Structure formats: C-alpha cells, structure tokens
Amino acid sequence: xxxxxxxxxxxxxxxxxxxxxxxxxxxxxxxxxxxxxxxxxxxxxxxxxxxxxxxxxxxxxxxxxxxxxxxxxxxxxxxxxxxxxxxxxxxxxxxxxxxxxxxxxxxxxxxxxxxxxxxxxxxxxxxxxxxxxxxxxxxxxxxxxxxxxxxxxxxxxxxxxxxxxxxxxxxxxxxxxxxxxxxxxxxxxxxxxxxxxxxxxxxxxxxxxxxxxxxxxxxxxxxxxxxxxxxxxxxxxxxxxxxxxxxxxxxxxxxxxxxxxxxxxxxxxxxxxxxxxxxxxxxxxxxxxxxxxxxxxxxxxxxxxxxxxxxxxxxxxxxxxxxxxxxxxxxxxxxxxxxxxxxxxxxxxxxxxxxxxxxxxxxxxxxxxxxxxxxxxxxxxxxxxxxxxxxxxxxxxxxxxxxxxxxxxxxxxxxxxxxxxxxxxxxxxxxxxxxxxxxxxxxxxxxxxxxxxxxxxxxxxxxxxxxxxxxxxxxxxxxxxxxxxxxxxxxxxxxxxxxxxxxxxxxxxxxxxxxxxxxxxxxxxxxxxxxxxxxxxxxxxxxxxxxxxxxxxxxxxxxxxxxxxxxxxxxxxxxxxxxxxxxxxxxxxxxxxxxxxxxxxxxxxxxxxxxxxxxxxxxxx
Numbered sequence: 001x002x003x004x005x006x007x008x009x010x011x012x013x014x015x016x017x018x019x020x021x022x023x024x025x026x027x028x029x030x031x032x033x034x035x036x037x038x039x040x041x042x043x044x045x046x047x048x049x050x051x052x053x054x055x056x057x058x059x060x061x062x063x064x065x066x067x068x069x070x071x072x073x074x075x076x077x078x079x080x081x082x083x084x085x086x087x088x089x090x091x092x093x094x095x096x097x098x099x100x101x102x103x104x105x106x107x108x109x110x111x112x113x114x115x116x117x118x119x120x121x122x123x124x125x126x127x128x129x130x131x132x133x134x135x136x137x138x139x140x141x142x143x144x145x146x147x148x149x150x151x152x153x154x155x156x157x158x159x160x161x162x163x164x165x166x167x168x169x170x171x172x173x174x175x176x177x178x179x180x181x182x183x184x185x186x187x188x189x190x191x192x193x194x195x196x197x198x199x200x201x202x203x204x205x206x207x208x209x210x211x212x213x214x215x216x217x218x219x220x221x222x223x224x225x226x227x228x229x230x231x232x233x234x235x236x237x238x239x240x241x242x243x244x245x246x247x248x249x250x251x252x253x254x255x256x257x258x259x260x261x262x263x264x265x266x267x268x269x270x271x272x273x274x275x276x277x278x279x280x281x282x283x284x285x286x287x288x289x290x291x292x293x294x295x296x297x298x299x300x301x302x303x304x305x306x307x308x309x310x311x312x313x314x315x316x317x318x319x320x321x322x323x324x325x326x327x328x329x330x331x332x333x334x335x336x337x338x339x340x341x342x343x344x345x346x347x348x349x350x351x352x353x354x355x356x357x358x359x360x361x362x363x364x365x366x367x368x369x370x371x372x373x374x375x376x377x378x379x380x381x382x383x384x385x386x387x388x389x390x391x392x393x394x395x396x397x398x399x400x401x402x403x404x405x406x407x408x409x410x411x412x413x414x415x416x417x418x419x420x421x422x423x424x425x426x427x428x429x430x431x432x433x434x435x436x437x438x439x440x441x442x443x444x445x446x447x448x449x450x451x452x453x454x455x456x457x458x459x460x461x462x463x464x465x466x467x468x469x470x471x472x473x474x475x476x477x478x479x480x481x482x483x484x485x486x487x488x489x490x491x492x493x494x495x496x497x498x499x500x501x502x503x504x505x506x507x508x509x510x511x512x513x514x515x516x517x518x519x520x521x522x523x524x525x526x527x528x529x530x531x532x533x534x535x536x537x538x539x540x541x542x543x544x545x546x547x548x549x550x551x552x553x554x555x556x557x558x559x560x561x562x563x564x565x566x567x568x569x570x571x572x573x574x575x576x577x578x579x580x581x582x583x584x585x586x587x588x589x590x591x592x593x594x595x596x597x598x599x600x601x602x603x604x605x606x607x608x609x610x611x612x613x614x615x616x617x618x619x620x621x
C-alpha cells in the first residue's frame with residue numbers, strides 16, 4: 001500500500017489528466033457547436049496523445065503536486081495559470097518543430113487553456129471549501145459568538161483566522177465608517193457603528209468582543225474599550241500596529257486589554273535615519289542595563305545594529321536575564337555583558353578604555369523613593385550623584401561623543417532624597433558640559449507602567465492574593481507612560497541634544513492611582529466588592545502630585561511634539577568641586593544628609609505626610 005502522500009499525488013495527477021482530456025474535448029465541441037465533424041473528431045483523439053503527456057510534465061515541473069488541496073491558495077492558482085499558459089505555447093511549438101500535419105483550430109488553442117484553468121483551479125477551490133466547511137462547520141456548533149470592532153485590514157485578516165478557529169464564531173463587524181456599514185467582508189457583515197455594540201451583544205448573546213483597530217488613535221481605542229465595559233463583555237485586542245508591521249507577531253495573537261491600552265498614547269514618531277546615524281555601526285554603552293528602562297533601551301538600540309552594545313550592570317541576575325533574551329531575539333547582535341558598580345572609577349575606566357563607546361546611556365540609579373528616604377539616604381547620594389560623576393568623567397576621558405542621562409520628574413521641586421539626588425546628578429552633567437567636547441544630554445520623565453518597583457506589579461500581586469489593594473492616598477496622582485515609549489523618546493532626545501539640555505517628555509494627563517487600581521481590578525475580572533481598596537497614608541518622601549517643571553523653570557519647544565527643553569538653574573565648576581568634596585567624605589546619617597540637601601538643592605522641601613480624609617478613613621473601615 002502506497003504512503004498517504006504518494007496516494008494523494010497519484011490522485012492529483014489522475015485528476016489533472018482527466019481535466020486535460022475534458023478541457024481539450026470540450027474546446028473542440030464548443031468550436032463546432034457540439035456537432036463535431038468526423039475528421040476533426042479523429043484529429044482531436046490523435047492530438048490528445050501529445051497534449052496529455054506534455055501538459056502533465058509541465059505541471060510537474062511547476063510543482064503543482066507538492067501542495068495539499070485542502071490548503072490551496074492564490075499561489076497555487078498562480079502556478080496553475082503559469083503552467084497552463086506555458087503548455088498552451090509549448091504544444092503548438094512542438095508540433096511546428098516536428099512539422100506535424102495536425103490542423104488544430106485556433107479557437108481551440110484559445111479556449112483550451114481557459115477551460116483547463118477553470119477545471120484545475122475550481123476543483124482545488126471547491127475541495128478546500130468542502131473540507132473547511134465539513135471540519136469547521138461541525139466544530140462551530142459549540143463555538144462562542146464574537147464581534148469584531150473595526151473593519152479595516154487587521155479586522156479582515158483576523159476574520160480569516162477566526163474562520164479556522166473552532167472556539168469562536170464571528171457574527172459581525174462594527175465600524176464607524178459609514179462607507180463600510182452594510183458591506184460584507186470575508187463572508188461577514190459590517191452590522192453598524194461602534195455605539196450599537198450593546199444591541200448586537202444582546203441580539204447574538206456575545207460574551208467576548210475583539211478590538212481590531214491597531215492603527216487608530218488611542219482615543220478611539222479607549223472609546224471602544226469603554227463601550228465594551230458598558231456592554232459588560234470581555235474585551236480582547238490585536239497586537240499594536242508597530243508589532244504587526246515589524247512582523248514580530250500576527251494579527252491572530254489576541255491578548256487581554258492591559259493598562260497600556262487604557263492609558264494608551266499615540267505611537268512615537270522616531271527619526272529613524274538620524275538614529276541609524278547615531279547608533280548603527282557605533283559602540284553603544286548602557287549603564288544599569290538590567291533595569292526596566294536600561295533593558296528596554298538595550299532592546300531598542302539593538303534594532304539599529306550597533307557595532308557593539310556594552311551592557312554594564314551591578315546585578316548579576318538581571319544581566320544574565322537580559323543576556324539570554326538578547327541572544328534569542330537578536331542572534332547577530334555583538335554585545336558584551338559586564339558586571340560593575342558605577343561608583344567604581346577603576347572598573348568604569350577599564351570598561352570604557354577597552355571598548356571605547358561612542359554613545360553612552362546612563363540609566364543606573366537608586367530609584368525607590370521610600371527605601372532611599374530611610375536608612376539609605378547617603379547611599380542614594382553616593383550612587384546617584386557620585387556614580388553619575390564617575391561615569392561622566394570617564395566618558396570625557398575616553399572620548400564618548402554623547403552622554404545621555406536618565407532623570408526623573410521627582411527631581412522637580414523634590415520632596416525626597418531620591419529626587420534631590422537626581423537633581424544634583426542633572427546639575428553635575430550640566431557643570432561638566434562646559435569643560436569638554438562630550439555632549440551631556442538629560443532626559444526627565446515620570447513613571448513607566450510595569451517597571452520594577454512600580455505600583456502595577458504590586459497591585460497584580462495583591463489581586464492574585466485576593467486583595468485588598470493598598471493605595472497610599474485617594475488624591476495621589478502620577479504621570480505614566482509605557483516602558484517602550486519612554487525608551488524611544490530617550491533615544492530621540494539623545495539624538496536631538498547638543499549638550500547641556502534637560503529634555504522633558506510629554507507625559508500626557510496625570511492619572512489618579514486609585515483609578516488605576518479600579519481599572520486593574522476590572523481588567524482582572526473582579527469587582528470592587530470582591531477586591532477591596534484600602535488607603536494607607538503617604539509613605540516617607542512621597543508627595544500627592546508630581547511635577548515636570550520646577551517653579552522657576554520654563555520650556556522651549558523642539559521639532560518633536562513629545563519633547564520640550566527645560567530651562568533650569570545651571571551649575572559651574574566651582575560648585576561641582578564643592579559638591580564632590582561633600583560626597584567623598586565618610587558616611588553621614590539621614591538627618592544630616594537631608595539638612596545638607598536643603599542647601600545644595602534650594603527647591604528641596606522634605607514632604608510632610610498628608611492626612612487621610614474622613615472619606616478615606618470611612619473607606620478603610
């Protein structure tokens with residue numbers, strides 16, 4: 001007994017032989033209106049002895065028997081057309097070369113290929129339709145109805161994948177484009193506008209809705225999410241437009257709605273050509289490479305194929321984790337993982353002297369506000385200020401062209417040691433700018449969603465444990481952006497900076513942390529009755545509102561809509577010398593550090609804990 005694949009090939013060949021015979025005979029019959037003269041009937045039979053083997057050989061050469069009919073596609077149809085057209089030219093040419101006496105009507109030579117394409121292509125299409133209808137039709141009996149919001153290219157592509165998925169049955173599209181309403185896409189109708197969702201949910205008994213609007217603005221996507229919430233259905237979404245265009249994911253890789261979608265922002269427009277000039281074929285170094293921002297910077301930089309990427313990180317485990325990821329994601333990337341402390345001048349100098357980076361992104365810092373506020377204030381100063389100076393001086397010594405420092409909005413009118421230390425680090429870079437050709441660029445931004453130590457992972461853990469979620473204060477607000485967006489804007493600012501600037505990122509509108517907690521509870525499939533929210537009071541050094549500019553600062557516009565330049569108070573070499581003398585002395589107690597910071601950073605005002613309101617205390621009970 002022949003293997004299944006050989007049996008399938010033999011049947012396909014027999015089918016095509018039959019198609020060739022029928023097409024040839026039908027072409028003759030049509031030519032003579034089905035009243036075929038005897039002499040032409042004899043000639044038709046004789047010519048078939050040439051037509052059949054020649055066409056089958058050409059079909060084999062075009063690989064028509066390597067495919068499986070169940071998965072027949074446009075590529076298969078294209079091969080059939082090319083093979084048939086070639087055969088229709090080869091056969092009369094062979095007769096002419098052999099000086100054959102055959103007199104085949106020209107209309108037969110024209111009609112035959114058309115009929116043959118119809119028989120061969122049509123039979124494969126009908127077979128695929130029959131197989132898919134029989135298989136998926138049986139499976140769809142127990143499938144769940146689903147609606148798709150959006151009727152663009154992504155939605156149509158998604159509908160093709162859903163047609164093969166036995167779990168779901170696509171019942172319709174919804175789209176606000178009036179030109180699409182009433183149209184049929186891939187066999188499914190565009191039922192109406194997005195705001196009719198609740199009607200169709202009730203009509204079809206839909207429990208899940210897929211938002212397929214990757215290229216729409218974040219306001220449109222947020223509106224779609226709110227409509228799903230109002231209709232009390234679970235919302236899924238397709239990957240982002242950038243991920244789809246890069247080929248990293250397929251449109252069928254659905255995912256639940258995340259906080260990034262609710263707080264979503266329009267995609268960052270990057271100067272790709274300029275960034276290639278800055279990063280491609282250059283040695284790039286990232287300090288704090290294992291952190292949230294540092295690791296994302298490494299991912300973004302890797303896209304531009306640097307000559308070498310130097311990863312400098314104090315945490316061995318964080319560095320190992322990033323190493324494994326980069327090896328898998330960017331197998332051709334030339335990178336080196338180096339363990340070291342930014343305060344260790346000898347190690348920093350060794351690394352820069354050996355690898356000679358052209359561009360350096362300084363992301364290494366202690367950032368946890370409450371932890372740095374108590375028992376660790378002096379370490380925050382040493383790491384964030386002295387560490388920045390150590391790396392910056394080495395950058396100058398070894399000819400780094402551009403030094404980009406990652407700062408924070410907590411450096412603005414700081415109320416905590418961490419923020420004040422980052423403000424001092426900014427001033428260190430500005431003081432060094434006048435002394436060398438290295439361009440020091442500072443980038444200041446707020447919180448990033450999902451970063452290490454942020455509220456999001458903490459809230460997720462608390463929800464997984466059944467609650468409660470703890471929020472420090474009902475009025476506390478923060479600016480948020482995604483980690484990839486922050487890293488992309490850091491790269492863009494690094495490209496635009498010419499030295500000494502403090503770039504401020506457009507953080508959008510501030511968000512109440514309690515609202516964030518409520519959204520996360522809902523997205524996790526719970527209600528606020530099931531997962532309680534409790535208020536614990538502000539932590540040491542924490543303030544209710546973050547600011548992107550100090551009281552005496554103003555901004556200048558830049559060519560990029562999401563970047564502005566802050567005009568901040570500058571520092572000089574004499575100031576820097578006094579500061580370094582202070583940082584290099586013995587360990588100081590927290591109280592002494594905070595008192596000194598009020599002198600070094602006049603806008604620093606230690607935060608007093610804000611009392612909880614009576615409403616908050618009622619909620620606690």
